[in-house]
Amino acid sequence: MSIASIMVSVDPGRTAAERVRLAAGLAERFEATLAGVAARDIDVPGPVGDTVAAQAAYEGEMAELATELDRAMAMFERNARAAPRTGWRQAAAAPDTFLIRQARGADLVVVGRDPRADGAGGMGAAPDAVLMQVGRPVLVVPPGVDRLTAARIVVAWKDGPQARRAVTAALPFVAGADQVFVAGAGGEARFEGPEEVSELLARHGAHVTTHLLDAPAPEVAREILRFADRQDADLVVMGGYGHSRVREWLLGGVTRDMLRTSSLCCLMSH
Numbered sequence: 001m002s003i004a005s006i007m008v009s010v011d012p013g014r015t016a017a018e019r020v021r022l023a024a025g026l027a028e029r030f031e032a033t034l035a036g037v038a039a040r041d042i043d044v045p046g047p048v049g050d051t052v053a054a055q056a057a058y059e060g061e062m063a064e065l066a067t068e069l070d071r072a073m074a075m076f077e078r079n080a081r082a083a084p085r086t087g088w089r090q091a092a093a094a095p096d097t098f099l100i101r102q103a104r105g106a107d108l109v110v111v112g113r114d115p116r117a118d119g120a121g122g123m124g125a126a127p128d129a130v131l132m133q134v135g136r137p138v139l140v141v142p143p144g145v146d147r148l149t150a151a152r153i154v155v156a157w158k159d160g161p162q163a164r165r166a167v168t169a170a171l172p173f174v175a176g177a178d179q180v181f182v183a184g185a186g187g188e189a190r191f192e193g194p195e196e197v198s199e200l201l202a203r204h205g206a207h208v209t210t211h212l213l214d215a216p217a218p219e220v221a222r223e224i225l226r227f228a229d230r231q232d233a234d235l236v237v238m239g240g241y242g243h244s245r246v247r248e249w250l251l252g253g254v255t256r257d258m259l260r261t262s263s264l265c266c267l268m269s270h
Helices: 016-030 051-079 095-105 127-133 161-174 194-203 217-230 253-261
Strands: 005-009 033-039 085-091 108-112 138-141 152-157 179-185 208-213 235-239 242-245 248-251 265-269
Touching (some): 005 016, 005 095, 016 033, 016 051, 016 108, 016 138, 051 085, 085 095, 095 108, 095 127, 108 127, 127 253, 152 161, 161 194, 161 265, 179 194, 179 217, 194 208, 208 217, 217 235, 217 253, 235 253
Parallel strands (some): 005 033, 005 108, 033 085, 108 138, 179 208
Antiparallel strands (some): 138 265, 242 248
């Protein structure tokens, strides 16, 4: 496994520059290409009313968007200098949809934990929507983090295809880690094969230990983060669980809690 192409969501939020620097550091480590991706939807004039005024309003919005995208690209270029190769993609489109479409050419997608609360406005790609639809590993970066060493990694194990894909996606990080901790939480954790996952990672060269955490279902995310803090970890690897009902993405409880509260980077796959 290798990472040759990374895409990072870019927006005008307060922590976007940190996210780009982190992604650039990963691109440097893996000798990967880093692409910045930015988009915002605009209002398209309707078929009724004053068409001249509507067209003028549309052109004004397009000009404003062009200015915003120019600023976003400049910020990306300033903060992506560590990456060996860079690219840029932009559009007048919904940011989630555009990033998901562009990610067909990526090994890893990097997004902010809550860019809209961070001041990203209409350019903020929501991590839950991206995670559920992108079909690629997603690295969710919390505020205040601009570097990821991944020297000590916690694998939050719950047996299922999502977690299995997340472990596979984490192998490039595992190869350079000092220590990996496979942690299962909850009453069923001992029956979900955490020891077998540890054996797999050991075959890939990891220094790995297995841990069973005692936590009721509502406390699983909190206990995983407590455990990660005790181990001085900076990366959590886990499956991202959820489903779609009509047009609303409904996340599983642990996934939702991690996206809302984790102060550590989370590598997730759905």
